[in-house]
Amino acid sequence: MKNCTLSGILLLFSLALQAQTTVNRDPAIAQLVADVSADSLRSHVTNLVSFGTRHTMSSATPKRGLSAARQWTLGKFQHYAKQSGGRLTAQIDSWTLQPDGRRIDAVTQMGNVMATLKGTDPNDDRIFLVSGHIDSRVSDVMNRTADAPGANDDGSGTAAVIELCRVMSKVPFPATIIFVAVCGEEQGLLGANHLAQRAKDEKWNLEALLNNDIMGSNHSPDTHITDNTRVRVFSEGLPGYQTDSLAANIRQYGLENDGKSRQLARYTKEVGERYVDQLEVVMVYRNDRFLRGGDHTPFVTRGFPAVRITEMNENFAHQHQDLRTQDGVEYGDYVKFMDFDYLRKNTAMNLAVLANLAKAPSMPQNVTVEARSLTNSTSLFWQAPKAGNSANRKIKGYYVLMRETHWPFWQKKFYTEKVGLTLPYSKDNYFFAVQAVSEDGNESLPVIPRPGLR
Numbered sequence: 001m002k003n004c005t006l007s008g009i010l011l012l013f014s015l016a017l018q019a020q021t022t023v024n025r026d027p028a029i030a031q032l033v034a035d036v037s038a039d040s041l042r043s044h045v046t047n048l049v050s051f052g053t054r055h056t057m058s059s060a061t062p063k064r065g066l067s068a069a070r071q072w073t074l075g076k077f078q079h080y081a082k083q084s085g086g087r088l089t090a091q092i093d094s095w096t097l098q099p100d101g102r103r104i105d106a107v108t109q110m111g112n113v114m115a116t117l118k119g120t121d122p123n124d125d126r127i128f129l130v131s132g133h134i135d136s137r138v139s140d141v142m143n144r145t146a147d148a149p150g151a152n153d154d155g156s157g158t159a160a161v162i163e164l165c166r167v168m169s170k171v172p173f174p175a176t177i178i179f180v181a182v183c184g185e186e187q188g189l190l191g192a193n194h195l196a197q198r199a200k201d202e203k204w205n206l207e208a209l210l211n212n213d214i215m216g217s218n219h220s221p222d223t224h225i226t227d228n229t230r231v232r233v234f235s236e237g238l239p240g241y242q243t244d245s246l247a248a249n250i251r252q253y254g255l256e257n258d259g260k261s262r263q264l265a266r267y268t269k270e271v272g273e274r275y276v277d278q279l280e281v282v283m284v285y286r287n288d289r290f291l292r293g294g295d296h297t298p299f300v301t302r303g304f305p306a307v308r309i310t311e312m313n314e315n316f317a318h319q320h321q322d323l324r325t326q327d328g329v330e331y332g333d334y335v336k337f338m339d340f341d342y343l344r345k346n347t348a349m350n351l352a353v354l355a356n357l358a359k360a361p362s363m364p365q366n367v368t369v370e371a372r373s374l375t376n377s378t379s380l381f382w383q384a385p386k387a388g389n390s391a392n393r394k395i396k397g398y399y400v401l402m403r404e405t406h407w408p409f410w411q412k413k414f415y416t417e418k419v420g421l422t423l424p425y426s427k428d429n430y431f432f433a434v435q436a437v438s439e440d441g442n443e444s445l446p447v448i449p450r451p452g453l454r
């Protein structure tokens with residue numbers, strides 16, 4: 001793409017409009033995607049399972065229990081830090097919990113294992129988070145002694161986080177990426193609550209959280225479906241934060257399907273499918289599954305864009321179960337029930353999204369749709385992003401995205417190098433959004449315009 005002439009680029013864009021299957025991959029991201037390894041993921045999951053149980057209240061011993069598993073994970077991050085030229089740092093963010101009358105009944109040492117890949121652009125304060133939960137459980141959520149392998153729930157998400165850190169820490173990104181194995185998910189999203197509150201208190205410019213929980217197995221016994229070509233991304237359509245104060249605006253403009261988390265889910269689908277072959281990212285228009293919770297929710301409720309990534313066909317005999325065979329069914333969350341090529345694709349999908357976001361400029365500012373006159377065309381204007389134009393990175397231009405009001409995904413993409421565009425399509429009949437684009441073609445998250453005057 002870099003050496004293409006402008007007319008060549010325009011031709012590509014016009015072809016892209018006609019054939020939605022046109023794929024333009026940033027070769028640097030494609031290389032990283034190719035580095036994600038099913039063998040390393042298997043090794044990470046097997047190591048996590050070797051600690052017997054990773055229950056949040058398991059005893060701290062050198063070889064068994066959550067404390068040992070946390071130290072092992074920290075060791076992996078510290079090892080990757082050595083290859084990062086000082087950009088990656090690792091630590092355990094720890095705190096102590098008192099019994100809470102719910103799922104914590106003893107004084108408990110908590111700890112989120114975090115690796116921070118510092119962005120190289122000092123003018124870019126954006127943070128992107130990717131998480132899995134390191135703790136595991138059996139049938140009784142308070143049982144801290146029984147073997148709880150937690151291979152898929154959530155060894156899969158934790159292994160993905162470790163693998164992403166391994167691959168991504170080798171190269172610089174302008175914005176910061178944080179890889180985190182959170183604790184206490186099964187005891188009530190405790191580690192994620194702690195981290196989300198910290199992000200809020202410390203005013204992180206957190207633009208996305210990808211929460212990976214149960215994403216490495218492809219078979220559902222009750223529906224007899226085996227499918228390793230689809231993965232779900234759950235997202236909330238309304239903002240989970242200040243919903244009441246934003247409600248009038250949402251009602252007036254029909255924005256109930258365009259909250260920040262929903263936008264992130266659309267972006268995840270588009271970019272994930274662009275880079276990973278034989279993987280469809282299926283958007284589910286709800287925050288989570290029935291009867292279940294997830295670590296993205298504490299972020300959603302504090303106003304951060306956050307989604308949950310989960311396999312297509314869950315096997316409930318392999319989650320939260322005492323290890324046993326009953327009526328001919330083997331219960332338990334074992335490594336042998338996993339599909340590591342599927343986990344590789346799902347991890348690579350995360351990588352593509354994180355890398356594309358971290359290389360992109362920040363979002364365009366003050367995006368406005370002209371709403372002063374009755375016309376059948378649409379004029380949009382905006383200001384350049386805060387981050388993305390500096391000594392060694394440049395903003396190439398902008399995409400204006402468009403879709404019919406009843407359509408789930410963006411349908412058309414218009415490219416411009418200006419900070420405004422008029423299109424012969426009525427603002428009454430379509431939704432629009434604007435993304436900033438880097439020289440390598442990496443797009444920011446889209447911004448929905450506010451009605452206003454130029």
Ligand SMILES: [Zn+2]
Pocket residue numbers: 133153154185213214
């Ligand atoms: Zn889980």
